[in-house]
Amino acid sequence: MLTTSVRFAYRLIGTLGALHFLFILTLSEHISGLSVALFTVCVIAVLPPVQRRIRQLPLLGRDWFFGCAFLILIFVANVQLERGNRPEIVHGEYAFAHATLITGELGAAPISDAVILVDVSGEIVEVGTSASLTIPDGYETIDLSGKFLLPGLINAHGHLVMSGSEPGRTVEMTRFGPPEWVVGMFLTLAPTYAGEKVLVRLMERNAMRALRAGITTVRGLGDPEFYDVVLRKQIESGRSLGPRLLVAGPLLCTTGGHARQIGITLDGPDEARRAVRTSLSHEVDVIKIASTGGVADSKRLGEAGELQMTPEEISAITDEAHRKGVLVTAHAESAEGVLEALRAGIDNIEHGAELDDEALGLFLNNPRSLRGFTSLHPTLSVISSNRTLNEEGRKNRALYIRYMNGQQVSRDVISGYKSAVAAGVKIGVGTDGGLVDHASVWRELEFMIQHGNITNERAIHIGTLATAESIGIEATTGSIEIGKAADFMVVDANPFEELSTLDNPHMVVAAGSIVDRH
Ligand SMILES: [Zn+2]
Missing domain, CATH: 3.20.20.140 (Metal-dependent hydrolases)
Structure with a gap:
């Protein structure tokens, strides 16, 4: 048998663990099923009728064993919840192919049927067209025919x-x-x-x-x-x-x-x-x-x-x-x-x-x-x-x-x-x-066009490469260029003609990881 104070400590830690679990649960976007299952087991185990049954079991019936098992379960449930809670990051070798490419450079004409190769480090390693570039073995081709690809x-x-x-x-x-x-x-x-x-x-x-x-x-x-x-x-x-x-x-x-x-x-x-x-x-x-x-x-x-x-x-x-x-x-x-x-x-x-x-x-x-x-x-x-x-x-x-x-x-x-x-x-x-x-953020471009009487092309340049230069990160991102991070978005229409297409991207790629790929 455990002394009263040890039992109190078990219960206190167990309760805090359960409260922490519920606290994190309310903040979570992606919830791990395993963590919820473990937590449910913990809750069932402390229900009075279940407790009475457990007490009759040989090993689990011992207070110290049950206490330890309970605390471990609630701990693992918490860890699982924390881990299973975030969107997945998947890196691969990708060939983003057949989209019309807007590089972010001012005055650069869009490139039709473009191919952009991205390696596992999330870097752009090659930019070309279907005609000029052969997709190397091992690269997964992502067909973006009819779409427009521009820097994020x-x-x-x-x-x-x-x-x-x-x-x-x-x-x-x-x-x-x-x-x-x-x-x-x-x-x-x-x-x-x-x-x-x-x-x-x-x-x-x-x-x-x-x-x-x-x-x-x-x-x-x-x-x-x-x-x-x-x-x-x-x-x-x-x-x-x-x-x-x-x-x-x-x-x-x-x-x-x-x-x-x-x-x-x-x-x-x-x-x-x-x-x-x-x-x-x-x-x-x-x-x-x-x-x-x-x-x-x-x-x-x-x-x-x-x-x-x-x-x-x-x-x-x-x-x-x-x-x-x-x-x-x-x-x-x-x-x-x-x-x-x-x-x-x-x-x-x-x-x-x-x-x-x-x-x-x-x-x-x-x-x-x-x-x-x-x-x-x-x-x-x-x-x-x-x-x-x-x-x-x-x-x-x-x-x-x-x-x-x-x-x-x-x-x-x-x-x-x-x-x-x-x-x-x-x-x-x-x-x-x-x-x-x-x-x-695309609405800021709309306001800039409206108040500054500038073209969509200039506004998109401002929203990408010019802002990168303004905040000092143009060596890393802001345009679709070899050596830069693969930070881009893919949209359904030509944003030079229809800016509002930026409101609902078809695909977003952040440092080479495809966001929310289904
Ligand atoms: Zn502010």
Whole structure:
């Protein structure tokens, strides 16, 4: 017989194991049948009538043996659930054949009846046509006759922890994930075990939503606790399928400043340097700062464009990051804010504002930036949100202020985008995914075409290769080229003629792995 305290310990651990199982189960997309079977056995085994029978059995009837068996079963059920929970990653030697190829290069004519060879490492090893290229033995041919193949889209600005709504909808924020208050609760619990479990899963789901829509790279610009780094490592190590991630961890902001809820606050150049070093020690890929106020958390009219970070703070940040070869991007929503960030050597501007000649000049030639130029991510998707004020918004002062600030920023960002296009500034695609749906990146291209009067071809180049260049990953991805990662999407119609075909890809390939192949 076991002592009371040992029995109590068994029961406590068993109960915690069962609760953990149920907790993970509610977060799971793909559920392992074996894990559910094991869990069911555990539940049946503790039912009182079954317990009475078990107690009469020779070995299993002994308390210590039953306790151990129970704990092992519940442990294995948990492990199985965790493992069986992720989309499968399959690498092979593939020949993607007979599609019309859009390479992502601007001005390159589409190649009919193309063949792209991808090896087991997920790299493009050959690009040609059916006539010019023989498919080697051992390669599996995937017939894409009548389809169009183009590089996966890149979203240079997302927040993985939030799920977003359709661009252009209203002040209502979350539509594709759990309600905002649930996410808010777990953000409060972020540093705890439960917080990490829930938030990393949520980020994984949002990242998968993007990937299934053909977005093969997402740059996360502000998420709690460096959990975006945790997810990136899971994907890099093959434990999780997802888009290529570049992440900033929590963004850097000032005390009381924009996005402090998901930020590291700093005041003064020394703290600015320390914040960059902290972020880099967590292995982030990029530094994101909030140099001005923002719409989403504004409480006063005009707060969105208000200067928050000082030029000295921004300079300390760019200097420290550039020493390590890391790009810095700034949330900036006013002309003065953009200018201060540009003068301090910022590498990208998120959102933007009206741009004067000095600003445009610095975008094109910015000696203090890491690469000599600064690029613009106008995030037209998010600034086109909040376009209509619904009934609730009319009555609610806080929503009204956000709406009015949104209107102001929206006018200025569109104006800045137009002058940037005219001046030849490098432009990239960022939607502020999380505030808008992670899957609707193609809509950003639509907004760019609409406001910038550019062709579909140019927009697709911006959404792929130009964004890769903007965020510094053009050597790895962004176009269909030998030596680059096999990151692409296959669509039914010619996107040069019909952009909306990007909304529903026929196939998505991420680093050589075919997503959701059935
Ligand atoms: Zn953002």
